[in-house]
Amino acid sequence: MDLKTKALLLSIGRVQLSRPQDGGQPSTAGPGAGESSVFFQSGRRLVRLSVVDRSPLSLEVRGDEALISLQGRAISRGRMVEPLLHSPGQAYITVSERCIYDCRFCAVPRLKGGVKSHQRVVEMVKEANATGRLESISLTSGTEVSPQLEGERVAALVCDLKQFGVPIGVSVNPFPGVNRMLYDAGADEVKYNLETPDRILFSRVCPGLSYQEIMDALEEAVELFGENHVFSNLLVGLGESDQSLRQGMDELTDRGVLPILRAAYPHPLRLDEVDITRPSAERLLELARYLRMRLDQKGLDGRLALTGCYCCTGCDLVPGRDL
Template sequence: MQWKDVKARLLAAGSARLTGEPADTFIARSAAGPGAGGKGSVFFAMGGHRVKFALDPASGIEIAHRGNGVADLYFEGQIFPGRLLEPGFHCPDQAFITVTGSCIFRCRYCNVPGIGGRRKTIEEIMDMVESVRHRIHAISITSGVLSSIGEEEAYVLEVVKHLTFFGLPIGVSIYPTEKTPDRLHQLGVAEVKFNLEAATPELFERMCPELDYDRLWRVLDRSVELFGRGRVFSNVIIGLGETDEDLEACIRTLTGYGVIPVLRPLNPVAEFSGTTRPSADRLKKAFTIHSRALADAGLDTRQALTMCTNCAGCDLVPGRDE
């Protein structure tokens, strides 16, 4: 059985219950992204592969922790021996930090506005990175929007200026102004991720009516000019109502620009609470489309230094989940 087939079914389920020995050091908590505001999550690894689970005591998937990270995954009548990965922040091997845990925008699939998290100080962020410096290879920064897009960008730029002290690759994913790519490039940022989220402009307008779809495309195009092909990423959520044809068209447009798509299964929160996650078959079909598009464009996910494509816990990633 291929890993991608197992992972597709695990991602379709999305959660696991954690049993056995205490595992607090292996539990990650998120202030943004699919797991924001939840009970925490764990990363389970088999060999060089990994998958992230939201923790849910009612889940049909069990991870039995035997101690010191050694764990067994019980799924569909099979036992998969592996290990839990200790997160830096948010994910293993990186300090992936949310600067502002609140947002003035209310995209229909996102629960961050309802959480109303605070903004971290620069000193706090520096201390966080220092505390995990010995076990990370990259720093990744994301953020909500506290008061305005421009004000958030200015604050994140100050954060990044300080983080260059650590000499690690830095990835940044924020909602951009037209000048965000230039300003981040001037600071020496390695990679950027600006998220389309929806596969079509019509879906984007329904999901994020306060945001500008055309601006995101302009920013992605400029980012590739500055950072290079394969150093720019964009989330596209699977399960917002797009067809497979819509998804393929969006993927191929992104890869044609030199952008690596990050195909994120819908997490049923906010206005999508109570809906089902995309099926394993749908995720595998998207994986096949994604793989072909990346190959045709000469893009390699294995070269990613930071953020989601480097982690590959939440998504099926061609090149990393073969």
């Protein structure tokens, strides 16, 4: 799978299986929550695709080999990769599968899922560790009651999970004091999602959240966790311009933050609330190449990330790994 083929697969984002037994693992995180997905690897590149009943992409597994076709024409051969917990090699766990915020692109507020107990999260990591494949832990969480209580919940988990001796990354909604709390608990990396650098668009799609508070938390986080260990999602396809995305990448990389360019996902539960257009392969490639250039200019390196999306690479074109 070359770079253009991966960009094409990400631009479509969905695949139908030739047989139900070919795989599919449900997601509990973010815009794609509630839907199943598969991980497909070809060469050194990995892609994660949502499983649907109808798609121009089809996946067929033949023994140890997997084949992805576009409208009946084979475009990539590889193999299926079994995720550990949501991600290959990572225990990627959503602690609170509910959220008081109502970001228009996110399914979590609509699904109103459960909240994993402290004990359950530790047990999940123990089970993952027993496989011998645990390389890192990523904790993400909605906000059940308040950002402060969620931060305290996750910080307590980080303290207990340090026993496994692998890097731990955390993604929560930020608040004053969150960085020091997570750093003192033993977290190695943090991710606070800006979602869109277009402030007008942000106010429409993320009501109740503060753009400036997120940006301030990211800047402060770099002072504690260091460059290459602080991340932020920028969604592509919410109606933003490429110019605004490039400006957003500039602002984040100027502060030592690694942006993650994530193709926006039009979840069925939110179709009437936000106008999402899945980005083309060409757009994803152009933006990813710009991001790679900015990281190089700023001396940043995605290969130094220890947890999360820059390590997984399934959902994005990741500088330092894919290009």
